[in-house]
Amino acid sequence: MQEQDRVLLIDVENSVGSIRAHPDLVRRRIEVLLDAAGPVHHALACYAQDNPGADTLVSVLAELGVAPWPVPSAADAADHALLRHARYVHGRGGRVFTVASGDHRFAVLAELGRVEVLVWEQQPVARALVRAAGPGLRRLPRVTAAQTSPRRVVPYRPAPTVRGAPVGPPVPGIGSRSLAAVPVQPVSSGTARAIRVAAPPSARERQPSQSGSRSGLARAGQGALRAVTTGIGVGVGVGVADLLGQRALHRARVALRRRTASGRQPQVEDRTDDSAV
Structure with missing residues (x-):
């Protein structure tokens, strides 16, 4: 004091x-x-x-x-x-x-x-x-x-009930009926299990520890970098091979059309050395 x-x-x-x-x-x-x-x-x-x-x-x-x-x-x-x-x-x-x-x-x-x-x-x-x-x-x-004047005594009147639940004053923003007056439908055991399975993870499950989150982010970043570089290499290799193959095929087709137009058959070069006979 x-x-x-x-x-x-x-x-x-x-x-x-x-x-x-x-x-x-x-x-x-x-x-x-x-x-x-x-x-x-x-x-x-x-x-x-x-x-x-x-x-x-x-x-x-x-x-x-x-x-x-x-x-x-x-x-x-x-x-x-x-x-x-x-x-x-x-x-x-x-x-x-x-x-x-x-x-x-x-x-x-x-x-x-x-x-x-x-x-x-x-x-x-x-x-x-x-x-x-x-x-x-x-x-x-x-x-x-x-x-002094005697105070007026207000008789007690129990609140009306709906399906055994007392009806309270209206909740602001919800409507004239209180939450206690809203009928509640029973939930089966199968529905309850489905709700538990579909429920989002809790905050503890969604938020790992700081050390775990840092190492996880590092591993995820390295994996993403390898995937990007590998994809770029594969894409470049396939594109170059496809381009070279198309050019070779084009040259072969042009040579065949020229020979056909001249009436000559393609000859095989004889490279046999007569001195070896």
């Missing part, structure tokens, strides 16, 4: 009234005290309660974000509990104590830090506490039962 953090200590029986008061009256008075205290680090309300099963105050305090601390019904038990918590806060570094009570026992908080007091108009306040608070004493307009 920081030194400027404020803690609100509520003596319920002194500032709120009887613990058996109507929950609406208790709620309204606690709300006024919270608003008057301003920003606080936390708020603690202490009161005597011997029957936890009949304690309705704990629910009201929890609703308002105030920590409830019921203590056994003993003389000044709630005051001593709040002072014990104040010493704990002081040990944690807190130095600002706002007290909702007029009891004189809280005057000792001046030894721990700054004291602020919240009381109702015309509420009796001990002189020692008035001196301890000084200008930090504030009187608030008293909230009476006539100023």
Whole structure:
């Protein structure tokens, strides 16, 4: 906690009234005290309660974000509990104590830090506490039962269901019907297997490790280069051979037409050496 953090200590029986008061009256008075205290680090309300099963105050305090601390019904038990918590806060570094009570026992908080007091108009306040608070004493307009109006209770109505699924509010961008209202067709085991087979690989399968991806890219690049160079060589060789063959065939056809036109048959050159006979 920081030194400027404020803690609100509520003596319920002194500032709120009887613990058996109507929950609406208790709620309204606690709300006024919270608003008057301003920003606080936390708020603690202490009161005597011997029957936890009949304690309705704990629910009201929890609703308002105030920590409830019921203590056994003993003389000044709630005051001593709040002072014990104040010493704990002081040990944690807190130095600002706002007290909702007029009891004189809280005057000792001046030894721990700054004291602020919240009381109702015309509420009796001990002189020692008035001196301890000084200008930090504030009187608030008293909230009476006539100023509280019972809250209208809205009956609970379960949401309609479609095929056993509750119908929720419409999903933005989808339409007036919720996803829960869309009928779901059963999927056979064969269809499920086909979906698993046709499913794209996961991100882990699509993304190999950095070292594996680098070596794979290098091997792929070398293979692509060999394929390109081999293809170029084969293509050039086939093209040259085809060109030479076409030229030789053309020359042979031209020579044959010339000989046919002159009426001569092609003669075979006799290269026999007479001296060898």
